[in-house]
Amino acid sequence: MNRAIMGGMLAKCAEIMGWAGIVVNGCIRDVDEINKCEIGGESFGDLSGDETNERLYADSDGILVSTSQLSL
Template sequence: MSFKTADLYDQFETRVRVCDPLFRDFGGHRAFCGAAVTVKCFEDNTQIKSALAEPGAARVLVADAGGSLRCAMLGDLIAASAVAQGWAGVILYGCVRDTDELAGMALGVKALAANPRKSQRRGEGQRDLPVTFAGVCFAPGDWVYADGDGILVAAARLHPAD
Protein backbone atom coordinates (compact mmCIF):
# COMPACT_ATOMS: atom_id res chain seq x y z
CA MET A 1 0.00 0.00 0.00
CA SER A 2 1.36 3.39 -1.00
CA PHE A 3 0.42 6.40 1.11
CA LYS A 4 1.71 9.68 2.50
CA THR A 5 0.66 10.72 5.98
CA ALA A 6 0.49 14.36 4.86
CA ASP A 7 -2.00 13.46 2.12
CA LEU A 8 -4.04 11.28 4.48
CA TYR A 9 -4.17 14.12 6.98
CA ASP A 10 -5.35 16.57 4.32
CA GLN A 11 -8.08 14.19 3.23
CA PHE A 12 -9.20 12.94 6.66
CA GLU A 13 -8.19 15.77 9.00
CA THR A 14 -11.14 15.39 11.38
CA ARG A 15 -10.98 11.58 11.39
CA VAL A 16 -7.33 11.01 12.27
CA ARG A 17 -5.14 11.70 15.29
CA VAL A 18 -1.55 12.91 14.86
CA CYS A 19 1.24 11.84 17.20
CA ASP A 20 3.55 14.47 18.63
CA PRO A 21 6.82 14.42 16.64
CA LEU A 22 8.96 12.53 19.16
CA PHE A 23 10.07 9.52 17.14
CA ARG A 24 13.09 8.56 15.07
CA ASP A 25 13.15 5.96 12.29
CA PHE A 26 15.29 2.90 13.02
CA GLY A 27 13.91 0.15 10.76
CA GLY A 28 14.57 -0.65 7.14
CA HIS A 29 11.06 0.48 6.13
CA ARG A 30 10.48 4.13 6.72
CA ALA A 31 6.79 3.93 5.77
CA PHE A 32 4.47 1.27 7.19
CA CYS A 33 0.87 0.83 8.23
CA GLY A 34 -1.46 -1.71 9.74
CA ALA A 35 -3.90 -2.52 12.49
CA ALA A 36 -2.55 -1.81 15.98
CA VAL A 37 -1.73 -4.45 18.56
CA THR A 38 -1.01 -2.74 21.87
CA VAL A 39 1.36 -3.49 24.73
CA LYS A 40 2.04 -1.58 27.95
CA CYS A 41 5.30 -2.35 29.72
CA PHE A 42 8.07 -0.56 31.62
CA GLU A 43 11.69 -1.64 31.34
CA ASP A 44 10.54 -5.24 30.80
CA ASN A 45 10.20 -6.37 27.18
CA THR A 46 8.50 -9.72 27.88
CA GLN A 47 5.21 -8.65 26.26
CA ILE A 48 6.98 -7.13 23.24
CA LYS A 49 8.97 -10.31 22.62
CA SER A 50 5.86 -12.46 23.05
CA ALA A 51 3.70 -10.39 20.71
CA LEU A 52 6.31 -10.19 17.95
CA ALA A 53 6.84 -13.97 18.07
CA GLU A 54 3.22 -14.43 16.93
CA PRO A 55 1.99 -14.12 13.33
CA GLY A 56 1.93 -10.41 12.53
CA ALA A 57 -0.47 -10.41 9.59
CA ALA A 58 0.99 -7.03 8.52
CA ARG A 59 -0.04 -5.41 11.81
CA VAL A 60 1.81 -2.77 13.84
CA LEU A 61 2.90 -3.33 17.44
CA VAL A 62 2.30 -0.15 19.45
CA ALA A 63 4.28 -0.42 22.68
CA ASP A 64 3.99 2.04 25.56
CA ALA A 65 7.27 1.56 27.42
CA GLY A 66 6.63 4.62 29.56
CA GLY A 67 9.03 6.76 27.57
CA SER A 68 11.96 5.25 29.46
CA LEU A 69 15.36 6.09 28.07
CA ARG A 70 17.18 3.81 30.54
CA CYS A 71 17.13 0.60 28.47
CA ALA A 72 16.26 -0.80 25.06
CA MET A 73 13.00 -2.69 24.66
CA LEU A 74 13.70 -3.96 21.11
CA GLY A 75 16.87 -5.27 19.52
CA ASP A 76 17.93 -7.23 16.47
CA LEU A 77 16.83 -10.68 17.68
CA ILE A 78 13.27 -9.69 18.58
CA ALA A 79 13.02 -7.55 15.43
CA ALA A 80 14.19 -10.51 13.30
CA SER A 81 11.37 -12.54 14.84
CA ALA A 82 8.92 -9.78 13.89
CA VAL A 83 10.14 -9.83 10.29
CA ALA A 84 9.88 -13.63 10.12
CA GLN A 85 6.33 -13.44 11.52
CA GLY A 86 5.18 -10.79 9.02
CA TRP A 87 4.77 -7.69 11.19
CA ALA A 88 4.64 -4.37 9.32
CA GLY A 89 6.23 -2.31 12.07
CA VAL A 90 6.73 -1.27 15.67
CA ILE A 91 6.02 2.06 17.30
CA LEU A 92 7.88 2.11 20.59
CA TYR A 93 7.54 4.79 23.24
CA GLY A 94 10.97 3.82 24.50
CA CYS A 95 14.39 2.80 23.17
CA VAL A 96 15.88 0.29 20.75
CA ARG A 97 19.37 -1.13 20.31
CA ASP A 98 21.30 -2.89 17.52
CA THR A 99 20.43 0.05 15.27
CA ASP A 100 22.69 -0.95 12.36
CA GLU A 101 20.95 -4.32 12.15
CA LEU A 102 17.47 -2.78 12.53
CA ALA A 103 18.20 -0.42 9.63
CA GLY A 104 18.72 -3.40 7.33
CA MET A 105 15.50 -5.22 8.25
CA ALA A 106 12.23 -5.29 6.33
CA LEU A 107 10.40 -3.72 9.27
CA GLY A 108 9.29 -0.24 10.18
CA VAL A 109 10.56 0.86 13.60
CA LYS A 110 9.86 4.19 15.23
CA ALA A 111 11.25 4.78 18.71
CA LEU A 112 12.47 7.62 20.90
CA ALA A 113 16.19 6.81 20.94
CA ALA A 114 18.85 4.12 21.02
CA ASN A 115 20.41 2.67 24.16
CA PRO A 116 22.80 -0.31 24.35
CA ARG A 117 21.47 -1.42 27.77
CA LYS A 118 19.05 -4.36 27.55
CA SER A 119 15.78 -4.47 29.44
CA GLN A 120 14.82 -6.95 32.11
CA ARG A 121 12.43 -9.87 31.61
CA ARG A 122 10.26 -10.26 34.68
CA GLY A 123 7.10 -11.34 32.85
CA GLU A 124 5.40 -8.02 33.54
CA GLY A 125 3.27 -5.86 31.28
CA GLN A 126 -0.17 -5.85 29.72
CA ARG A 127 -1.51 -6.45 26.26
CA ASP A 128 -4.52 -5.47 24.13
CA LEU A 129 -5.57 -2.37 26.05
CA PRO A 130 -5.69 1.30 25.07
CA VAL A 131 -2.32 3.03 25.50
CA THR A 132 -1.66 6.77 25.42
CA PHE A 133 1.57 8.54 24.52
CA ALA A 134 2.77 11.28 22.17
CA GLY A 135 -0.60 13.03 22.61
CA VAL A 136 -2.60 10.13 21.12
CA CYS A 137 -4.58 7.20 22.47
CA PHE A 138 -4.08 3.96 20.52
CA ALA A 139 -6.73 1.27 20.90
CA PRO A 140 -6.28 -2.31 19.72
CA GLY A 141 -7.39 -2.50 16.09
CA ASP A 142 -6.91 1.22 15.36
CA TRP A 143 -5.29 1.78 11.99
CA VAL A 144 -1.77 3.24 12.18
CA TYR A 145 0.07 4.98 9.33
CA ALA A 146 3.72 5.98 9.74
CA ASP A 147 6.23 7.56 7.37
CA GLY A 148 8.96 10.19 7.39
CA ASP A 149 6.43 12.92 8.18
CA GLY A 150 5.03 11.26 11.29
CA ILE A 151 2.38 8.95 12.65
CA LEU A 152 -1.40 9.09 12.09
CA VAL A 153 -3.99 6.99 13.90
CA ALA A 154 -7.58 6.31 12.78
CA ALA A 155 -10.23 4.43 14.70
CA ALA A 156 -10.63 0.91 13.33
CA ARG A 157 -14.13 1.70 12.14
CA LEU A 158 -12.86 4.77 10.24
CA HIS A 159 -9.99 3.19 8.29
CA PRO A 160 -9.19 6.10 5.87
CA ALA A 161 -7.95 3.84 3.08
CA ASP A 162 -11.45 2.34 2.71
Protein backbone atom coordinates in the same frame (compact mmCIF):
# COMPACT_ATOMS: atom_id res chain seq x y z
CA MET B 1 15.67 6.10 29.34
CA ASN B 2 18.57 3.97 30.59
CA ARG B 3 17.61 0.73 28.83
CA ALA B 4 16.70 -0.19 25.27
CA ILE B 5 13.53 -2.26 25.02
CA MET B 6 14.05 -3.34 21.41
CA GLY B 7 17.03 -4.26 19.28
CA GLY B 8 18.02 -6.05 16.12
CA MET B 9 17.15 -9.55 17.37
CA LEU B 10 13.56 -8.60 18.20
CA ALA B 11 13.19 -6.82 14.85
CA LYS B 12 14.45 -9.93 13.02
CA CYS B 13 11.98 -12.12 14.94
CA ALA B 14 9.17 -9.73 13.99
CA GLU B 15 10.25 -9.91 10.33
CA ILE B 16 10.26 -13.74 10.42
CA MET B 17 6.79 -13.74 12.02
CA GLY B 18 5.49 -11.49 9.22
CA TRP B 19 4.77 -8.47 11.39
CA ALA B 20 4.17 -5.20 9.56
CA GLY B 21 5.99 -3.17 12.19
CA ILE B 22 6.61 -2.45 15.85
CA VAL B 23 5.68 0.68 17.79
CA VAL B 24 8.12 1.41 20.62
CA ASN B 25 7.45 4.00 23.29
CA GLY B 26 11.00 4.06 24.59
CA CYS B 27 14.60 3.46 23.55
CA ILE B 28 15.86 1.12 20.84
CA ARG B 29 19.33 -0.09 19.89
CA ASP B 30 20.93 -1.78 16.87
CA VAL B 31 19.37 0.77 14.50
CA ASP B 32 21.45 -0.40 11.52
CA GLU B 33 20.24 -3.99 12.03
CA ILE B 34 16.63 -2.87 12.44
CA ASN B 35 16.81 -0.80 9.24
CA LYS B 36 17.87 -3.93 7.31
CA CYS B 37 14.70 -5.81 8.38
CA GLU B 38 11.58 -5.87 6.26
CA ILE B 39 9.34 -4.32 8.92
CA GLY B 40 7.84 -0.87 9.10
CA GLY B 41 6.22 0.95 6.20
CA GLU B 42 3.50 3.44 5.52
CA SER B 43 0.42 1.66 6.82
CA PHE B 44 -0.18 -1.03 9.41
CA GLY B 45 -3.44 -2.91 9.85
CA ASP B 46 -6.08 -2.92 12.54
CA LEU B 47 -4.66 -2.19 15.98
CA SER B 48 -7.10 -4.24 18.05
CA GLY B 49 -8.59 -7.07 16.00
CA ASP B 50 -12.28 -6.63 15.19
CA GLU B 51 -13.03 -4.27 18.08
CA THR B 52 -12.46 -0.68 16.91
CA ASN B 53 -11.22 -0.38 13.30
CA GLU B 54 -8.40 1.91 14.42
CA ARG B 55 -5.54 2.04 11.94
CA LEU B 56 -1.94 3.04 12.46
CA TYR B 57 -0.11 4.98 9.75
CA ALA B 58 3.60 5.61 10.12
CA ASP B 59 6.57 6.96 8.24
CA SER B 60 9.94 8.35 9.20
CA ASP B 61 8.31 11.56 10.50
CA GLY B 62 5.94 9.97 13.01
CA ILE B 63 2.79 7.97 13.72
CA LEU B 64 -0.90 8.71 13.21
CA VAL B 65 -3.83 6.67 14.58
CA SER B 66 -7.13 7.08 12.75
CA THR B 67 -10.60 5.68 13.40
CA SER B 68 -11.23 5.58 9.64
CA GLN B 69 -9.16 4.36 6.71
CA LEU B 70 -7.26 7.20 5.04
CA SER B 71 -6.55 7.37 1.33
CA LEU B 72 -2.84 7.70 0.81
